[in-house]
Amino acid sequence: MVQDTRELNRSAVLTTLLLERPASRKKLATAAGISAATVTRTVEQLIGEDLITETQEIVSEQRGRRAVQLDLRADLGIVAGVDLGASKTRIVIGHIHGTPLAVRELATPGTLDLPALIDWLAGVILDLSSGFAAPLRQVALGVPGSLEIPEQRISHAPNLPQIEGTEFLAALRRSLPCPVVCDNDANFALLGELHFGAAAHSPNAALLSLGFGLGSALAMDGRVLRGTRGLVGEFGQLPIGPMGARLEHLVTGGGILRQAELAGIALESPADLFVSDPAPRIAALRQQFEQGLMVALTAVSVSCDPDTVVLSGGLSRALAPELARYQELLGGHLRLAPRLELATLDDFSGAVGAMVSALQHCYRDLGALPEALPRLPRGVHVDRARLAALKSVEPVVPVG
Amino acid sequence: MVQDTRELNRSAVLTTLLLERPASRKKLATAAGISAATVTRTVEQLIGEDLITETQEIVSEQRGRRAVQLDLRADLGIVAGVDLGASKTRIVIGHIHGTPLAVRELATPGTLDLPALIDWLAGVILDLSSGFAAPLRQVALGVPGSLEIPEQRISHAPNLPQIEGTEFLAALRRSLPCPVVCDNDANFALLGELHFGAAAHSPNAALLSLGFGLGSALAMDGRVLRGTRGLVGEFGQLPIGPMGARLEHLVTGGGILRQAELAGIALESPADLFVSDPAPRIAALRQQFEQGLMVALTAVSVSCDPDTVVLSGGLSRALAPELARYQELLGGHLRLAPRLELATLDDFSGAVGAMVSALQHCYRDLGALPEALPRLPRGVHVDRARLAALKSVEPVVPVG
C-alpha cells in the first residue's frame, strides 16, 4: 500500500489504451481522468518498457498540432485459443490486438495414447504459431470435460478419456513455452459468443450446447461463472425422467438415437427428428425432445437470469426452423423469458472464446485492471466469414 | 485519479479495522501493509470524523507499552433487517458492530391495503429501532417476490400481492428516515446462513427453501447471485412433470396438498408425508415429492457448484430424518455432490441475512472496500438461542 500510486496510474493508462485503442495522450488523459502531465510521464515509462509505441498520426481535420496516436506494440506477441474436441480440434491464433490471424480445424487423433496426444497438440500449436514474427504469450485450451480448479484436474471427459486427471495438463504445460489456461469448452464457447457473437451486448447470457452431449455455460456481468469443481452448467445431470433418467438422455444427439432405438424407430441422424413433415412416431419422439429442451432452457434461465440464451452445437442447426416456436413456448413457461439465439460463430465459438480468454490473461499479466477485462479485447470484429477466410491463410505474415 | 492515495489509505485502514475489530494502530499497520506513521495519521482523521474511537486497552501480558485498541464508535448507529413474509414478519435490529440487539416476530397484516401495510411496516420498524440511543442507518427488506433491479419493481409475489409494482417500495422509502434496500427473501436467507449458519465457511453455497412455496438462492465466492430481473433461483418454474407441470407443484407444501387431493388422499398437513411408517398411497406421494426434490437439489448444485446446500422452510424440518438418505441419493445423481444441511437459524435466516446486508451497505457507505464486504461483519456470533433470547428483550438498552 506504499507508493503504488504510480503503479496504479500505469494500470489506468494501459487499461484505457486497451479500451480505446489507438489513442493519443490527450485522449488517454481525458478518458482515464488523469492529468496530461502524468500521462506524458506514464506513457514514457510504458514506451521504455517496450509495451506501447507511437503510431502514424491520423490526418487531422482540425486545426492545431496533430495528436500522436499510441497503441500496444504489434510485435508484443500472439495467443492461441484451442478447442480440443472429441472429434475435431480447432485453433485460432490471435494477435495481441485481438485480431484473429490464423484458423485451423483438424481431426483430433482421439485414439492416440496420452503422451502422443500431448505431442500432437503441442506440435500443432507450436507449428501454427511459429509462422508469425511475434512470440506466443498465452494458450487457452477448451476441453470436453470439467476442470477442478484447486488441483487443475480434468474430470468427466467421457469422449476423450485420456485427458482426465492432472497429467495431461501438466505435461502439456511442460511442452509449451508459455502459460496455459484450461476450461470447459462450453465456457469458452459462451465467452466467444459474448464477445463476438449472438450474445454481444448481453452481459448476462447463457449457452446451451446441443451436440452429441449436452453442455452449458452461464455468464453474469460479462463474466463466465466458474465453480471450483467444474460443476457449473452440468444440467445434463438433472434427473427429470421417470426412474431418474437424466436430461442428457433426452436432449443430446446420443440420447435421441438411443430413445429412437428403444422405440424401434430407425433414425439415421438426430437431425432427422426435425424434418418438416414427420411420421407420428417421430413426432412423439420429437415432442419428448422438446420437453427436455424446455427444461434445459428454463434451467439456464433461472440460473443466471440471462438476456440471451445462445444455442450451439450440431443439433442447434437442425432445430433452427423451430426457434420462434421454442421462444414462444419458453415465454409460456417463464415470465421474462430470455431471447433465444443461434450461435453465430458456428463451430468456432469455443476456439474464439479460448482466444478471448488467452488475450484477457495476457492483458492481466501486462497490468490491465481486472475489472476492465470482461470488456477486452475491444474494437475488433470477428465473424464466421472472417474465420472461414483465415482457414486457408498460411501463417507467414510478419506481424507489425 | 488525483491524490486519492489518502482516500485509499482511509478505506484500507477502515476495512482492516472492520475485519480485525478491535485492533491497535500497530496491528492495523501490519494487517493493512501500511506504515505505522500513516496509520497514526489516518486513525487521527477517522477519529476526527467521529467514525472510530479508542477503547479500553487490553490487560497486556507482554512487556512494553500497551497497545491502544481502536474500534468503530458504538453510537454510530443501528440497522434493521426485515423479513416481510406472507404470514409472519420478522425483524432483527443489529448494532453497527454486527451484534443483534432486538428480535421480533409479528403476524403480517396481509389483509391491509397498500397504504395501511406501509404504515404498519414503517411503524413497526421505527418503533423497534427507536429504543436504542443510536440512529437507524439502513434498512434491508426481504420480500416474498422478485426484485427487478432497474426499476426497483417487485413482481411475482402471489402471497402478498399488494407489494407488487414500484409503489410499495417507493412509499416505504418515503416513510423511513434512512436508505432501504430490498431483495428476495431467499437471497437474504442464504446470506444469513452464509454468515452465521449452516453455510458458514462455504463461500459457494445454495439455499432451497421448502415451504408453502419453493424458493432458492445461489452464492459464489461469498456473494449472493442477483440477476437484473430477479429470475435467479426460480427453479420452481422448471417444467419437469408430464404436460409441463412445474417443479413447484411437486415440492411445495401447497403442491403436496393439491397432489394428495387429486389422488383422493386426506392429508392434514404436508408434514404428514414424512411419518415414519406411511401407508402405501402416501409412500407413493412421498416418492413423487422426493423425485422433485432431487431435481431441485441437482439444479441448484449445477448452477453454482456449491459446497453446501442449505434446506430451509417449514417442510425442511419435516424431512430432517431423511436427510442422510437424500444426501446419498444426490450422490448417486451427481459426482461431487454438495453437503446437505438444514438451516440453523430456522425461520430467522431471512431476517438475519437482511441485517447482514444492511450492515454491508452501511460499511460500504462509510468507505469500506467493496471486495471485503462479503467477509463482513466479522467477529460476531449469531445462533438460534441468541435470537430466541432477544425476542423478549425490551429495546431500551442505550448503546455504547
Add this chain to the structure above:
DNA sequence: GGTTTTATTTTCATCGAGCAATCAAATCTA
C-alpha cells in the same frame, strides 16, 4: 531507579501528482 521492550508520534527526505507556463506543430488569415 535504571533497563528493556513495545507502541505511538514526530521529523525529515523523497516521490509523484497537478497546475500553469512553455514548447511544438498544425491550420487559418491577410
Add this chain to the structure above:
DNA sequence: TAGATTTGATTGCTCGATGAAAATAAAACC
C-alpha cells in the same frame, strides 16, 4: 509568406502524502 490561432505535449514548480528512522511514551522487569 509571415503572423495569429488552435491544439497537443512537455517541463518547471509547488504541494501533499508516504515511509524510514529517530524520538517519545508507557509499560514490565530487575
